[in-house]
Amino acid sequence: MEIERKWLVEGWPDMCGEPVMCQEMEQGYLVVRPTVRIRKEQIIGQDPEYILCIKSGGGLAREEIEVAVSEEKYNDIRRVIARPMIRKERRTYAVSGGLHLEVNLVDQGTDTQFMYAEIEFDTIEAAKAWHSDSEELSEYLKREVTDDPGQSMGAYWIRTREADGIRRN
DSSP states (O other): OEEEEEEEESSOOGGGOSOSEEEEEEEEEEETTTEEEEEEEEETTSOOEEEEEEEOSOSSEEOEEEEEOOHHHHHHHHHHHOSOOEEEEEEEEEEGGGEEEEEEEESTTSTTOEEEEEEEOSSHHHHHHOOOSOHHHHHHTOEEOTTOTTOSHHHHHHHHHSSSSOOOO
């Protein structure tokens, strides 16, 4: 089960200090409902990982299955997708309560570039109860979109990759 809240944000969260991890990612979707996607993710300075992910529904909580695949299988699936991959830079920051704020810069340098942040929780109750103990972080996370239709990465995929014109990166 994946339980997470999501916010649209502007810029990196300077109030959080240095990130505890930086990653580069690319991901593409075979289908959006339910979500079936592939992702290449690489912690800076380490070898990449290749993941096939299946997710149910959307919103605060949903089932999530992740399976590691080989680079060869990843590339085979990528060829089947035949669309430009979404590119992301992710910086992860430690926040109160032992949680991590993952801030993502999506498709940098394109006209559809945007940023969002997520925090994953162990329970639905913890997710609903969480509030930042920092006024500055609360202001940064003022635009929550957890339950807003059209705010998933799958919806972004449809808008930018499956619309009439295939976007070229």
